[in-house]
Amino acid sequence: MSAPRVRFAPSPTGSLHIGSARTALFNWLYARRHGGTFILRIDDTDAERSTEESTSSIFESMKWLGLDWDEGPYAQSDRLELYQERARQMIENGAAYFCYCSKEELAAKREAARKEGRPYRYDGTCRNLSDSERKRLDSEGRPKVARLKIEPDESILTPDLILGDVVFDSSTLDDFIFMKPDFTPLYNFSSAVDDADMNITHVIRGQDHLPNTPKQILISKALGMEPPKFAHLPMVHNARGQKLSKRDGAVGTLEFREMGFLPEALVNYLARLAWSAEGEQEIFTTEELKAKFDLDRVGKSPSRFDLKKLTWLNGQYMNEKPLSEKTEGAALFLNKAGYEPENAERLERIVEAVGDRLHTWPDIVTYGSYFFEEDGAYEFDPAAVKKWFRSEAELETVRAAESLIESIDPFEVDEIDKRMRAWAEERGEKLIRVLQPLRVAVTGKQVGPSLLETLEILGKESVLNRLERASEELPKMYAQKG
Numbered sequence: 001m002s003a004p005r006v007r008f009a010p011s012p013t014g015s016l017h018i019g020s021a022r023t024a025l026f027n028w029l030y031a032r033r034h035g036g037t038f039i040l041r042i043d044d045t046d047a048e049r050s051t052e053e054s055t056s057s058i059f060e061s062m063k064w065l066g067l068d069w070d071e072g073p074y075a076q077s078d079r080l081e082l083y084q085e086r087a088r089q090m091i092e093n094g095a096a097y098f099c100y101c102s103k104e105e106l107a108a109k110r111e112a113a114r115k116e117g118r119p120y121r122y123d124g125t126c127r128n129l130s131d132s133e134r135k136r137l138d139s140e141g142r143p144k145v146a147r148l149k150i151e152p153d154e155s156i157l158t159p160d161l162i163l164g165d166v167v168f169d170s171s172t173l174d175d176f177i178f179m180k181p182d183f184t185p186l187y188n189f190s191s192a193v194d195d196a197d198m199n200i201t202h203v204i205r206g207q208d209h210l211p212n213t214p215k216q217i218l219i220s221k222a223l224g225m226e227p228p229k230f231a232h233l234p235m236v237h238n239a240r241g242q243k244l245s246k247r248d249g250a251v252g253t254l255e256f257r258e259m260g261f262l263p264e265a266l267v268n269y270l271a272r273l274a275w276s277a278e279g280e281q282e283i284f285t286t287e288e289l290k291a292k293f294d295l296d297r298v299g300k301s302p303s304r305f306d307l308k309k310l311t312w313l314n315g316q317y318m319n320e321k322p323l324s325e326k327t328e329g330a331a332l333f334l335n336k337a338g339y340e341p342e343n344a345e346r347l348e349r350i351v352e353a354v355g356d357r358l359h360t361w362p363d364i365v366t367y368g369s370y371f372f373e374e375d376g377a378y379e380f381d382p383a384a385v386k387k388w389f390r391s392e393a394e395l396e397t398v399r400a401a402e403s404l405i406e407s408i409d410p411f412e413v414d415e416i417d418k419r420m421r422a423w424a425e426e427r428g429e430k431l432i433r434v435l436q437p438l439r440v441a442v443t444g445k446q447v448g449p450s451l452l453e454t455l456e457i458l459g460k461e462s463v464l465n466r467l468e469r470a471s472e473e474l475p476k477m478y479a480q481k482g
């Protein structure tokens with residue numbers, strides 16, 4: 001096989017949908033796996049819907065995911081002359097023709113078909129206009145579009161690399177429009193022209209494009225080109241089996257960055273949506289994917305996007321990160337949440353203490369916000385208070401802990417541990433029955449890193465302040481509980 005040339009051709013009409021990011025990834029992986037070329041092309045012929053902003057966010061999404069392109073970015077809007085030249089050629093050689101039918105005429109024909117209960121297809125009125133008729137219509141200044149001539153009863157076969165042989169019947173297509181009245185191209189035409197002009201060998205894209213495939217094959221043929229091979233990827237669905245959309249939450253690639261996911265974890269997750277290797281392996285480095293990915297192990301049925309699974313996978317990647325890198329990421333997300341961790345060493349200790357609870361970056365806030373809040377300002381989670389303060393006894397524990405804390409010296413994990421155990425035993429309590437109320441008292445939360453570490457990091461003075469505050473505040477919440 002000669003080296004493949006593949007392209008990712010997004011339309012810049014919004015942010016890069018996560019399903020499209022997967023299409024980009026599969027093209028990229030296919031090129032990397034086979035020593036091919038990955039081309040980025042911006043399908044921006046729809047001037048009204050295309051925006052610069054979308055284009056830059058597509059570039060940024062791809063850079064964030066590490067999907068580097070070897071050629072491009074090409075913009076279709078820079079290539080209008082090429083499409084016009086090809087359209088003229090096709091009209092000259094009889095593969096296509098100008099159609100002067102007005103919108104009203106077509107609407108009436110469509111309506112008639114509807115009334116008779118048959119599917120509407122363009123009836124070919126302008127297919128065989130004589131030169132003089134055409135001249136007359138041109139001299140009247142009638143707007144015209146270009147249509148492709150399609151012969152009925154032709155079967156168009158494409159050996160799809162994922163779906164197997166797919167056959168289309170040309171009778172289901174009509175002489176479709178490929179150039180608009182302003183002589184600019186429609187998607188199927190510019191796409192097929194570019195795929196031919198850029199020597200694209202494989203078109204890897206979503207199954208939603210399957211209906212476009214016969215049209216593009218016919219255009220390639222009309223251009224005298226061999227059509228590329230096609231590989232249609234299964235769609236990405238939500239948990240209910242519907243197309244993943246904004247209503248399901250985040251779908252823009254960069255939104256996942258905002259949510260604190262790691263690009264390498266997202267790449268791994270997207271690769272596994274629809275592709276599997278032999279065996280049970282779930283975690284693949286990008287290098288492994290580049291070495292193992294191929295289209296023959298891409299499934300046909302829709303894949304379900306599962307945020308929980310992605311979060312789990314992200315956690316696995318987080319765990320592998322060196323502490324310094326984790327600390328940097330955590331600082332960034334703390335800043336976003338409005339916290340300003342000033343002491344780098346302390347922050348590193350906190351990140352270490354949070355440990356494998358850090359699945360995505362914002363978990364540093366979930367499990368550690370109180371480290372960055374004033375002793376008098378962290379919030380008490382009502383559910384935590386409800387669960388761990390069931391009677392006066394727990395409040396008593398918090399109050400009594402003050403003198404214990406005061407007397408621990410040095411105020412370090414080992415010593416705190418030893419003294420805390422002895423203290424619980426003295427009080428005839430299980431260790432957890434004293435640790436959990438204390439955790440709620442000094443952090444406001446019921447989950448978090450090891451309490452002993454938490455206490456050491458907070459320091460004796462802060463712990464004492466917090467215990468005192470809790471003794472005052474908790475009875476109020478306690479009372480509200482009724």
Ligand code: GLU
Nearest residue numbers: 009010011043191205209
């Ligand atoms: N611009 C099209 C899209 O974004 C490209 C489809 C294709 O790959 O041909 O859906």
